[in-house]
Amino acid sequence: PKDASAADKDKAKQKAQEILAQIKAHPDQFAQLAQQDSQDPGSASKGGDLGYFSPGMIAGGKAFDDAVFKMKKDEISDLIQSDFGYHIVKVTDVKPSVTKPFDEVKDSIAKDLKAQLATKAFSDDSEGFTSTVYEQSKSLQPAADKYKLQIQTATVTPQPSSALPPDSPLNNPKFLAAVFANDSAKDRNNTQAIDVGNNTLVAAHVTDYKPAAVPALAAVKDAVRQKVVAQQAADLARKEGEAKLADLQKSKSTQGFSSALKVSRSDAQGVPPAALSAIYKVDAQKLPAYVGVDLGADGYAIYRVNAVVQPAPTDAQRLASAQQQIASVNAQAEAESYLDAVRTRSKVKMYGSLDNPQSGE
Known part of the structure; x- marks a missing residue:
């Protein structure tokens, strides 16, 4: 871990140096040693294979990229240290960057230029x-x-x-x-x-x-009456729903439910967010389970959870790429927030554009 003690870091480094020595002595056993000793959950089972990647795609950060992209085919690195620990890399192949034909990228270039000019x-x-x-x-x-x-x-x-x-x-x-x-x-x-x-x-x-100002009663009494009636109706619906939920939890009945739907965070199938959040809190070891959710003006809903399907393992490269993208978005948001804060505190007033000195003051 990044915040490990000095003693733990020294122990990890010593272990990594021992592995490096074995790899340098037996380069053909890299995959076997990776399966045996690597702690990377995405690549260890694949003999350390990361597939093809470009700068910024692997979560090792700048230190990792700086070391790896100077290496040649079949070269084995020394220890590379990043926030994730120590890495040993063997470059098995290198694909040079390719310049795409202009016809393939002109629309993208035009879009980027328009965005820059608009900005x-x-x-x-x-x-x-x-x-x-x-x-x-x-x-x-x-x-x-x-x-x-x-x-x-x-x-x-x-x-x-x-x-x-x-x-x-x-x-x-x-x-x-x-x-x-x-x-x-x-x-x-x-x-x-x-x-x-x-x-x-x-x-x-x-x-x-x-x-x-406090409005006159005559002006708001109808709205107040409607609000009170709606609130009382919602209270009655919740009490009736909670009683029905208690009965279902005892009887495990399937009566009154619609046909089953397979839902996920990315495809809720029309299930309201509040209900989906409650459904995902169900203990997967205690199925079938019943969930009651107060949906306010939409009433009280009861859901029967029949099964929980585990997602497929996330591809390591795809996950690393997503992490890089999220980090980039966060960095941009932080920069914009900082700029907004500086503008708010600043007493400087700007007039005109620097491109036209005569309009400046």
Whole structure:
């Protein structure tokens, strides 16, 4: 382990050096020794065979790549240390990188170039948009005219609304905080340009503000009545469902259930997420099992788990590739978060684009 004690690391290194000495003495026994001594769950049973791979595909990291991709065919490495321990590598074959014909990659290149140009255009326009809504703070019209945008009107509350999609810009906490700040709600200045993700900036201008107030009973009594009736109905459904669940757990009956479905995390077959989560908590050693789930407005559901099917073993190379991709996504997200934090703390204001010195200030 990466956090092992110095003594344990020394012991592991000594063991690895002993294995390396055996391999150097008997290169033809590499696969046999790998099956005997390797602790890599993906390749040990295959005699250490990792298959063909490119830089970044194996989870050993930069140290692993730096050592392996300098090696030649049939060469055996010295000990390579990474966060996963000590590695001994024998290169059995090398495939040189191949340049693909232009016709095969031109669509991909065009897509990448368009994405790069769009990113640059968005960055340039973002600076100008941010400056315009700040400098001409009493109206959004100048920014709308300059960037050919349509001003839209919406009513918002300080907290995200369930009536809107969760990813709606109008439900963004940073945006709502800016709208209800005194500078916006009372002084009627434009909000700053808010980055709500997905390369989207939003600015708002408050035209009417109503502080929170307790409504008259006559105005809300029908809605209150409906809510109370719905709540009581849900409570009764839950109690009846729990009683039915208890009976089924005793009788192990199959009466009243639909035909069996095979579900998975990636293919829920219409089973609600809350129910799927409860189903996956069932003890596979105690089947059949019955699961009851309160689905709120959708009632109380009971599921009968007949069998648990174990997934096929994950291919080691595919898993390593997925780990690399996830690490890349996490690194990008962390970088974006850091950049957002720096922008938030910074008192620097940018005007125009560096590509046009006359527009800078």
